[in-house]
Amino acid sequence: MSALEKLRARLAELVDLSAIARLAEWDQLVMMPSAGGPARARQAATLARLRHERSTADEIGSWLADLDGQPLEPLEADLVRIARRDWERARRVPAELAAELAQAGAEGQECWQRARAEDDFAAFAPALQRNVELARQQGECLAEEGQSPYEGLLGEFDYGLRESDLRRLFASLARELPPLVADAEQRSPRRPLAVGVAAQEAAVRGVLARLGVESESWRVDVSAHPFTTWMSPRDTRLTTRYRDGDVESLLSSLHEYGHGLYERQIDRRLARTNLGAGTSMSIHESQSKLWENHVARSGAFAHVLAEEMGAGGFAVEPSELHASLVGVERSLIRVSADPLTYPLHIILRFELELALIAGELEVPDLPAAWAEQMWALLGVEVTSDAVGCMQDVHWSAGAFGYFPSYALGCLIAAQLWERMSEEIGPLEEQLRHGELRLIQEWLGERVHRHGRRLDTLPLVESATGTSLDVEPFVRYVAPLAGR
């Protein structure tokens, strides 16, 4: 076998191992009897260790060295380029540190669950402290020439993004969004809609069916926290959840669909290579946010949602349903935030995690800093740490540098949507009739098919012709405030 063939075989093996690891995780969250937990944790750790060994092995370096300077087809050149990057980055974190990170992350999550339930930040602080210190070390290992540790961490989720990009974008948002919030709370207030679970289930089933979700290559299940995963491009698994008197299930189903569609529409030639996956967290989130914000929350698509809900036995006017999906209300909780205030929740977290990793904020001072920022950005008073700095799992699991992708996803979704509308004309009529094929195809062509061949920023430029920018998102939310 040539070096390229050997490399490809190893990459295919790693793809298979990752798919199996995702299966083990999906099963744990959706199917597994609870008593299976401890054994599953060991099984997942074994898989992760094997995957780490096989992805950082010396022989990969010698194959890459053999390939150095060889003339390659463009696709193969990308494959080798990304393989080299992944291999070098994975080897920068020593095995002992990787093991400590995994263990501290697992212990941190356990500690966080208990501490959050008892609203006891002091009980959580030591675990968080440990995670911050280990993440800083990890960031130092991963940081490339001229990068900060935080940028090293950021590269794990969104390669090529700089701290300065984020500071600039988030500063614009922090300037432009708050003035809209007060007006939006008046003009587009939150209006709960008392839909029962059965009607929600019918609507979710009906809408997903219109999007092409069929049982031959998709599963739709229920889990405590909605997520999407995939075992292959033709085995996509969405999960959602239903709560009585709530329409979140509609938004979350479309959100999860966006993640699923992305992985399904990657160029088949990239399958079982290192390129055959979504390129970054923020591009992935842009795909889910596009379906959540621009489809599910559009006035036009509310006709389709209302129709499906009616078929499920709950009669509602499209305008009333739409109002319940876009209502604005400043609140403490990120995951239930409206589309306008959502990015402000992220900016708060970005600034605090940046300060934690830089050593400019000490863990014991986190609750006060959180309360202060929450007041400054959202004008909301933090009533307890459980709904304040302990509301999210991420830091407890050691994930720093992840939060920005949630806000970037909103921005990129708006930018893609504007560009799509310019190119294929106003989309209202199609949304109104639930005809989404042109949207699916445009996304497939402009975003999905590239897999990991383009990183976040080049992909945004390639798809939209402009660089990453906040204005399309501001234009998307402005009507909520009557602007």
Added chain:
Amino acid sequence: MSALEKLRARLAELVDLSAIARLAEWDQLVMMPSAGGPARARQAATLARLRHERSTADEIGSWLADLDGQPLEPLEADLVRIARRDWERARRVPAELAAELAQAGAEGQECWQRARAEDDFAAFAPALQRNVELARQQGECLAEEGQSPYEGLLGEFDYGLRESDLRRLFASLARELPPLVADAEQRSPRRPLAVGVAAQEAAVRGVLARLGVESESWRVDVSAHPFTTWMSPRDTRLTTRYRDGDVESLLSSLHEYGHGLYERQIDRRLARTNLGAGTSMSIHESQSKLWENHVARSGAFAHVLAEEMGAGGFAVEPSELHASLVGVERSLIRVSADPLTYPLHIILRFELELALIAGELEVPDLPAAWAEQMWALLGVEVTSDAVGCMQDVHWSAGAFGYFPSYALGCLIAAQLWERMSEEIGPLEEQLRHGELRLIQEWLGERVHRHGRRLDTLPLVESATGTSLDVEPFVRYVAPLAGR
């Protein structure tokens, strides 16, 4: 780390990989969208290849050499003894032959499915021919000093069994059972019971709940072919199937429960070692057959089954239900055979596969040989190859030497049941009231806890005080013929 620690760590890794492979298989058969099949096959192959590499690696040999002659605790001595045996056996089959076997088995199954659907033995014959040839080579690799290739294959399923043991046992059965069949068809004829699916589901749920099947550490799902698997001792997954107007679901649920209970009651000290699994196919089958034949098919337990069926809305007299579960009828199909004729179906297959591997029967002559044996043993005329020599998947997948375990399971179950009855007294009262704890505990103590520390024959002797024998089974079926 000491050699023993290194060995233990590798064995734990292999246990984890096997559990994950079982998860992938369970998911494929129970949950996976059908379009996920091709990718899943590749993922399973990758796992199998890695597992093979890690279980046959040279370093295991050097750890074993270091351990040679070292004083060890009894449990550790067993662990090392079985590790050596597994490692040596796995290395006897060259990697190329292992790959050919896997591929021919997969292709053979595909070919068989098509050929069986069209009742076209000629279309299947080349694939079967290839499987026979490869199995013969595999058997030659595996055969130990003085063993035939067939015994080499047999050792994969039931280590330590000899061809001569099987010939002797099966000759007794072939002599003792046929005279009972004609009488049993008169005295205990097959009586279908037109139970709907809902009542079956209720009965299965109710009965399994009485056996301790709770949702914290078990799953019960539906699959096309009932099977049981486990991801750990506290994550057991049964599957069953329901057909309208049939009581097979009751039998198969209890059967599968027997497999599940075995793996759950293995000594906890053996968990994550090479000893923490059922010891052989025939002992495993004895556990399923014990619950199927001696519990589910007993007149006493029919009271419990009838009560649960009544709770599910289907009123039936225990005696009527019992009659439908034990009715005898000579037929062509193994999987739906009654308890008396079942072993005759196995004897037929044993004799033919023995002849195929020994080169004494050519594949093109198989249909005629099958028909002849079917007539001789069961007095049934074979109407087509689809319900004749193509009815089972095993040979198409390359599994030769597996069938005997089905009949041995029946024999061992009867032998264990007799011994248990002698030791803890007549079990009728307990069966009648669904109190099964003493049975579960006796099996745990005498059979389950040993894991792989005892092979089939020593385990039978240890559990029953006698060697493997047909008489208890003959005594179990004799009442069906009024003897």
